Amino acid sequence: MIYAKSLLLLSATVAVVAGCATFPDAESTAQRAEQMVTEAHTLGAPALLRRTTQDESQRACSSPGGAKLTQEHSATIVKTARDSIKYPASGKLTGDWKTGAQLVADGRGQRIINGQVEKLSANGALCINCHLMDAKEVNAGNVGPALTGYGTQHGDSEAVARYTYERIYNAWAFMPCSNMPRLGASGFLTPEQIAHIVAYLIDPQSPVNK
């Protein structure tokens, strides 16, 4: 926006002020910024430093002012996301809602301090950081939509379980560039953990549906 404004200003006053301030173009900005990203992280194993390296979908979803996706881009992101989805070895997409209850409130996992990843037996699922799930929970965020009564609303059929599982596994298969992390596809959550969260969302006994 500011770029456009100053360009306008520039064209209007170019005769008066030679060499008026201009911003670098998008390509050189990207080049310089990517170099900064690479140089900004020096501590830790190469695998940790590589976390800032973008995959194709992340790149398509990153653009100043918000990603403006072409239909082609959208389709590619959705297809890539679809293809990423894997299911629990047991084939069961609905686990134990009580285990799910612990997972959704757990905001830990994979964080790095002084080049070391925090040591945990399993990552938390981070859900209530952004979603209200149990209506009695005070400490829930609102970056994502509230999911209270999710199971009451949608039921607990096989089809709902599958849709919910896939949506958590890779939200971008449904909404390219959604704010929601691709929790299963990135390996942040295991298929079994996702099944527990599915149960927490759809089980009639879960606090989500009380």
Next chain:
Amino acid sequence: MAEPMKIRALLKGDVADIRVLVAHPMETGQRRDAAGALVPMHFIQSMTVTHNGNTVYEGQWSQAVSRNPVFAVRVKGAKVGDKIVVNWTDTKNDKRTDEATVTAG
């Protein structure tokens, strides 16, 4: 070495509102340092406030008071220009004395 306190003494009517910011670790003896060793107790044990030389507050503090605490006390019958002196002594026998003048609030 103890850091100075920051004292405000504002007069409202004939009451001086004295607010003191104290820089102190107020270690409870329960905390462990980065190496996992218990950090010894170290907290302000005695606190006094005087108004023109008369003691208006004298307290025995404990570990229950937070790190870098804010302390406030109101003194009746104060005037602009009165001298407020705040004094603390901690469990290591470190001391600090700072003073302020009551100003119109």
Next chain:
Amino acid sequence: MNARCRIAAAAMVFAATVYPVSAQNKAADGFKAYDGLAVGRQMLAEDNPGDLWVERGQRLFNDKRGPKNTSLERCDLGQGPGVVKGVFATLPRYFADTNKVQDLESRLLTCMVELQGFKREDIVRDRFGTLDKDSELEALVSYVGAASNGLRMNVRLNHAQEREMYKAGEYAFYRRSGPLDFACVTCHGESGKRIRLQELPNMTKPEEMREVIATGWPAYRGTHSTVRTMQHRLYDCFWQMRLADLGFASDLSVAITTYLNYSANGGEIKLPGVRR
């Protein structure tokens, strides 16, 4: 000294240090909880322990220190040697001697290394205070920040490198990466959003940025018992985004700060702030 006075005084100590997350905070109206936190912050702001950092920072600035036993009186933070007033309002900016755009932290680092002879790695190691050891940099940033109180943010992009940093910062703000696919904009692109109970400023809105940038960082963090700086805020965000440690005073960190501070131009400075 009577007992009543003692109890009243003790109550005041608690009143100012305990956050009032009261029973009224039912999930049904979660925004009430948010309001409660705001009240707590306001109470802390009236007696901001960060003021202690300002005073310590002033002494650290003026005392002769370091291997070269010299003060920071010759440190040029952008307004001339030793001048602190107005510095915060105009940073980050380009400095000819380093041929770099620098923010307050990285510029102070330059002065402490070049003028006072401190080792860069020592300052960087102690950049964030802990309960075991206070940070000198946090105190210096508090002092220099508070010296601009009452002025308005006025970051200029006159130099080509400043404009380059601004654009790179904007690029980084929207750049998604890491195991959680986050960019800054993921959490800071809409108004009225929270992570749990922590409200998130919308950094694409200048009116919110004027408030956020001009009233902290530096800010006293109640949960950390110390003043934190913008470098720490960014470091903390990168940690939550599950990315590797953000290098202190790295070009990337300065670029993001340039982008954000510029969008806060016009905001009235009141530092240090108070945060959770």
